[in-house]
Amino acid sequence: MSTIGKDHLSVDVLIVGAGVAGITAAIEAQQQGVDVLLVTKGAFGRDGAATWTSGYGFQVAANPPDSPEIHFADTLKVGRFMNDQRLVHRLISEIIRQHRNLDEWGVRYLKENGRYVMMRLPGESHPRVPRLTIPGEWAGQEYRRSLTRQVKKRSIRVIEDLFVFDLIATRDGIAGAVGLDLRKGTFLVIQAKETILATGGHMGSYRTTTIPQASGDGTAAAFRAGVTLTDLEFADFYAYTAIWPPVTVGEIWPSVFRYELNGKLLNRLGEDLREKYRGPERVPPLAIEREVKAGRGSPHGGAYLSIRHNLREEIDRVFARMGHPKWLKRLQAMRFDVVEQDIEVAPAGIVSFGGCRVDENCATGTLGLFAAGEAGASREGAYTNAGNSLPLCMAMGAIAGREAGRRAKKQNHHIPVNGKVEELCDRALGPMLRDRGVRPIQLRRTIQEILAGYGSLIGRNEQRLTEGLEKISQIKKSDLEDMCVTVKDKTFNLEWREALEVRNIADVAELILTAARARKESRGLHYREDFPKEEKSWLKHVVLKKDGEKIDITTEPVTFPYLSPPES
Amino acid sequence: MVNNTSIVKVWRFNPETDREPYYKTYEVHHEENATVLDCLNYIYEYLDPSVSYRYACKIGFCVSCLMVINGKPGFTCLKIAEKEMTIEPQIKKAKLIKDLATDFQDD
Numbered sequence: 089m090s091t092i093g094k095d096h097l098s099v100d101v102l103i104v105g106a107g108v109a110g111i112t113a114a115i116e117a118q119q120q121g122v123d124v125l126l127v128t129k130g131a132f133g134r135d136g137a138a139t140w141t142s143g144y145g146f147q148v149a150a151n152p153p154d155s156p157e158i159h160f161a162d163t164l165k166v167g168r169f170m171n172d173q174r175l176v177h178r179l180i181s182e183i184i185r186q187h188r189n190l191d192e193w194g195v196r197y198l199k200e201n202g203r204y205v206m207m208r209l210p211g212e213s214h215p216r217v218p219r220l221t222i223p224g225e226w227a228g229q230e231y232r233r234s235l236t237r238q239v240k241k242r243s244i245r246v247i248e249d250l251f252v253f254d255l256i257a258t259r260d261g262i263a264g265a266v267g268l269d270l271r272k273g274t275f276l277v278i279q280a281k282e283t284i285l286a287t288g289g290h291m292g293s294y295r296t297t298t299i300p301q302a303s304g305d306g307t308a309a310a311f312r313a314g315v316t317l318t319d320l321e322f323a324d325f326y327a328y329t330a331i332w333p334p335v336t337v338g339e340i341w342p343s344v345f346r347y348e349l350n351g352k353l354l355n356r357l358g359e360d361l362r363e364k365y366r367g368p369e370r371v372p373p374l375a376i377e378r379e380v381k382a383g384r385g386s387p388h389g390g391a392y393l394s395i396r397h398n399l400r401e402e403i404d405r406v407f408a409r410m411g412h413p414k415w416l417k418r419l420q421a422m423r424f425d426v427v428e429q430d431i432e433v434a435p436a437g438i439v440s441f442g443g444c445r446v447d448e449n450c451a452t453g454t455l456g457l458f459a460a461g462e463a464g465a466s467r468e469g470a471y472t473n474a475g476n477s478l479p480l481c482m483a484m485g486a487i488a489g490r491e492a493g494r495r496a497k498k499q500n501h502h503i504p505v506n507g508k509v510e511e512l513c514d515r516a517l518g519p520m521l522r523d524r525g526v527r528p529i530q531l532r533r534t535i536q537e538i539l540a541g542y543g544s545l546i547g548r549n550e551q552r553l554t555e556g557l558e559k560i561s562q563i564k565k566s567d568l569e570d571m572c573v574t575v576k577d578k579t580f581n582l583e584w585r586e587a588l589e590v591r592n593i594a595d596v597a598e599l600i601l602t603a604a605r606a607r608k609e610s611r612g613l614h615y616r617e618d619f620p621k622e623e624k625s626w627l628k629h630v631v632l633k634k635d636g637e638k639i640d641i642t643t644e645p646v647t648f649p650y651l652s653p654p655e656s
Numbered sequence: 657m658v659n660n661t662s663i664v665k666v667w668r669f670n671p672e673t674d675r676e677p678y679y680k681t682y683e684v685h686h687e688e689n690a691t692v693l694d695c696l697n698y699i700y701e702y703l704d705p706s707v708s709y710r711y712a713c714k715i716g717f718c719v720s721c722l723m724v725i726n727g728k729p730g731f732t733c734l735k736i737a738e739k740e741m742t743i744e745p746q747i748k749k750a751k752l753i754k755d756l757a758t759d760f761q762d763d
Contacts, residue, residue, distance in 0.1 A: 131710060131760060134718040229717050248759070271753055273672075301712065335689045339715055414716045418734060422689045529701055579672045580708040580754040582700060 092517055092578075093274040094509075099125040100496040102264060102280035103489070104252045104306060107136025109461025109481045110286030111235045112186065113489030114244050117284075120493025125278065126239065127250040127267065129305070129585075133236035137288055137299050137439075137462075144227050147216045147475045148187040149180070150204050154214035156180045161651060163476060166211050167469025168611050169627060169653040170322065170646060174448040175466060177650055182483035187218075193234040196221045209347065211473035223411035225341070231478075249580070250276060252305065253588045254512040255283065255313040256504045261455025262313060263502035266512050270585060273578025275513050279501055282456055282492035285310060285444065286485055289462035290596040291323065291437030292589075295536035298329055298338050298438045301589075306463035307443045308592035311599065311634055315454045318629045318644075319465040320442035320596075320603035321614045324472055325435035325545060327353075327372035332388045332432035333424050341415040342433050343474070345393050345426075348406050354392040354430075355384040361391060368622065371471070373435035373613055377546040380434070390434030400427055435545060439477045441468050441612075442603065445631065450488035456502055458492050460484035466629070470612025518571075519587040525572030528586040534563065535590070535597050543601050549617040553605040560598045568594050599632055599639070606630045606641050627653065660686050662737045664695050666707060667744040668755050679742070680704070692725055692732035692741065696756070709756035722746045723756055 101117040103110050106128035114126040128135055149159040160180045164171055191197055198205040198219040206215035220227055239246060252267040256277070264280040290304025291297045311317055328343045328351075330336040345351035353361040353372060361375040369378055376391045386392050395403060403426075407416055419426060444452045444459035445466070451458050459465075461481035468480060519528070542556025568591060575583045608619045609626040628643040662684045669677035682703050684695045696709050711721035714733045721732040724744040732743070743756060750758035 130712055131718075131720055134720045134760070135712050226717075249753075271759075333689070334687050335691060335694065341715075414734065421736065527705070529705075575706040577670055577672060577706060577754075579670060580757045581706075582708060583705045 092513070094277055094513065095269070095274060096277045096279070097125065098279040098501065099123050100280065101125070101282045101284065101489070101492045102127070102278050103284045103286055104265060105136070105286035105288055105461070105463070106132055106246065107286065107288055107461060107481075108231065108235065108478060109485035109488075110136070110284070111239055112482050112485030113284045113286055113460050113492070115238055115242065116486045116489030117493035117496075118242060118244055120490065120497065122493045122496045125245050125247065125280075127247045127252060127278075129249065129251045129270075130301070132246050132248045133232055135301070137302060144207060144217045144219055144224050145475045146187075146218065146227070146231070146478050147209075147212065147473070148183050148218065148479055149214070149216055150184065150187055150218065151206055151214070154216055156184060158213050159183075159216065162211060162213055162473065164469070164651055166471050166473050168471060168622065169648070170319065170466070170469030170611065170629070172448070172466035173648060173650045175446065175450075176480075178448050178487060179467060179480050179483040182486050183479040186479070186482050186486055190231065190234055193238055195230055195234050209474045217475045223413060225410065225413045225415070247276075251585055251588055252287070252309065253516050254309050255457070256508055256512070257313045258456075258502040258504055261502055262457040263504045265309070266509055268516060268584070268588065270580055273581060273584075275516070277509055279504075280456070281496040281499055281501055282458065284458040284460055284488045284492055285463040286460045286488075287463045289440030289443075290593070291440055293535065293539060293593040293596045293600070294437035295540050296329070296331075296338070296434060296436040298326060298340055298436050300338075302440075302462070303589035303592045304440070304596035305589070305592050306459065307440075307599075308595040310444050310452070310457070310459070310463070311595055311632075313454070314634050315452050315457060316445045317465065317599065317632045318442060318445040320599045320632060321607050321630060322441035322470045322612050323437060324439040324441065324477070325373045325613055326438040327376055327435050328393060328433050329436035329438070330431060331390045331434045332386070333419065333422060335422070336415065336419070338436060339415065340438070341413065342393050342431055344410070344413075345395050345431065348410075349395045349398055349403060351393045351395050352397065354394050355379045356386060357384055368610055368615065368620070371613065374545055374615055376433070376435055377544065381546050386432040388432050390432045392430040393433045394430045396427060396430070403427060439468070439472065441465065441470070441472070442599075445629075449491040450484050451491065458488040460488040470614065516588060519573045520576065520584060522570065522572040525570035526567045527574060528571055528583055528590045531563070531567055531571055531590050532586065532593060534567070535560070535593050539597050539600065543597070543604060545613055545615060547617065548604055548615060550605065553601050557598065557601045557605065560594065560601060564594055564598065602632060602639050602641065603630045606643075624653070660688055660690065660737075661739075662686065662695055663740045664699065665742040666699070666756070667742070668707070669752065670754050684737075686737060690737050692723075692730075692735045692737050692743065693721055695737050695741070696732060696743070707756070708754040710758070719760065
């Protein structure tokens with residue numbers, strides 16, 4: 089194969105990624121009366137993290153006495169005041185608006201006497217998660233259906249199976265993006281006045297993850313294009329992710345055991361971890377990792393989540409109320425008794441908090457580029473409460489879409505740097521032209537091992553992070569340059585897609601380790617063995633930017649325009 | 657605990673190069689209670705990365721991995737692997753792209 093065809097498109101606003109942030113961005117941008125294109129690397133409405141959120145999972149302060157102000161304060165408290173307050177303040181009011189849209193668009197909320205029936209998840213001052221009239225495990229699907237229906241109803245143009253691998257840089261900004269059309273095996277060059285990255289997070293760079301396809305595609309592309317990034321050391325690792333029984337690895341159904349059946353988190357000795365730990369290590373992901381490291385983990389490397397203290401009738405009642413969920417039927421088919429045989433859980437990468445640095449309009453500071461959802465940083469700060477990521481990401485999409493639409497009306501297309509598109513396409517094609525080299529999947533496993541070994545929750549210290557960084561930079565110089573796609577088919581070539589993902593994972597892994605090494609304190613789930621305390625002097629962002637082959641590291645103080653952090 | 661084996665017959669067709677569809681058979685080693693999707697992932701990782709298929713959520717919601725398993729439509733992420741299996745694309749409602757990967761337009 090010598091050459092690959094290139095198609096060209098030109099739009100006002102390009103939205104990359106069709107999860108909850110991307111879809112909302114597309115709807116809002118179109119309402120500004122501009123020409124919108126929504127692209128996704130998978131099948132439309134079937135990809136993205138939020139679309140299969142299990143449990144009700146959408147915090148909105150829609151029932152007084154709860155209020156946006158209280159929701160704002162709760163978000164900052166759990167975020168350890170690392171959030172961008174101007175951004176979050178706008179997001180929280182936007183959530184109210186988006187929730188009204190969802191209600192109007194047919195999400196089946198459960199109401200009594202005109203009020204939403206709310207459940208309360210940890211960290212909420214008031215019950216803030218509206219229940220639906222359907223079982224909780226279908227909630228993500230309910231949101232997905234309502235949103236995709238709007239895209240169809242509004243005739244928003246969608247391109248599926250398009251893997252956007254790079255942004256097209258101009259002298260002072262971004263002129264659009266270039267992607268691989270997986271169905272045809274050709275490149276698509278999209279010129280856009282405004283581009284919104286709604287590509288999701290990068291937790292697929294970890295071996296234990298709930299979302300393997302989240303390979304930080306937007307964050308990595310932005311980094312290569314010279315966009316400023318921040319908060320990469322922060323992420324959420326969901327403690328109640330199944331690791332046993334084996335075929336359910338990476339699934340988050342055990343949250344039902346925790347929240348509906350008051351499941352107890354136990355180590356090998358039967359000690360209750362929530363009683364055992366105090367201080368910063370009390371958060372379940374850190375407590376579990378600490379126990380595993382000390383040799384007191386459950387047999388498969390996590391903790392037990394036991395519901396034995398409940399009566400079987402009570403457990404059956406809860407499952408019946410949930411409509412006997414699919415995961416339960418599958419466990420029953422495997423003859424796994426969830427009461428008698430304790431399940432095991434371990435923290436798995438679920439939500440990224442770091443990405444492109446954005447302002448309160450979700451603009452990146454690089455002309456022509458916005459970031460929404462997990463591709464944008466500082467929405468949740470250092471940590472989050474269950475059920476807060478989905479609405480915050482959706483609100484970012486709305487704000488980015490509206491602002492990008494407004495700006496697109498007032499300007500012309502940016503002019504790409506000469507030869508830039510060809511250079512980007514040649515790089516993406518490289519692994520296809522090579523006859524020998526490392527297979528993408530092998531390289532993915534290697535990078536995941538490095539992150540697990542050197543950047544895991546427990547065990548981050550100066551020496552290990554430095555070693556991990558050396559290993560990643562070695563891989564970027566050698567194996568990554570030699571990566572080879574053994575399959576040469578153009579049509580729907582999964583190995584080629586994986587090669588593009590692996591390049592992103594490598595960049596993201598380097599960014600995570602760099603940021604984690606720079607932050608010399610512990611905060612949220614970023615826990616440094618050598619700096620175990622949260623320090624007031626570290627209320628600043630670690631800011632990263634590409635500088636040739638190096639990463640330029642600076643810090644920027646967090647500002648507190650609305651709410652100051654408590655004194656102690 | 658990889659002590660189970662399945663013989664998996666996969667429907668193959670690449671519109672780029674093939675005139676007719678054909679079946680290719682693979683021997684897959686897996687854990688007890690592995691799913692049909694686990695078998696496809698094993699084929700991709702260890703035997704033949706040229707097989708095209710789709711999946712996303714892995715918990716039976718997104719419908720990406722709907723295929724025809726031993727003549728019956730089903731989610732490969734939920735269905736437990738059998739000793740002998742034939743996997744074909746679901747093309748009654750969706751348009752074929754390649755092998756087991758299809759284009760669902762309706763919902």
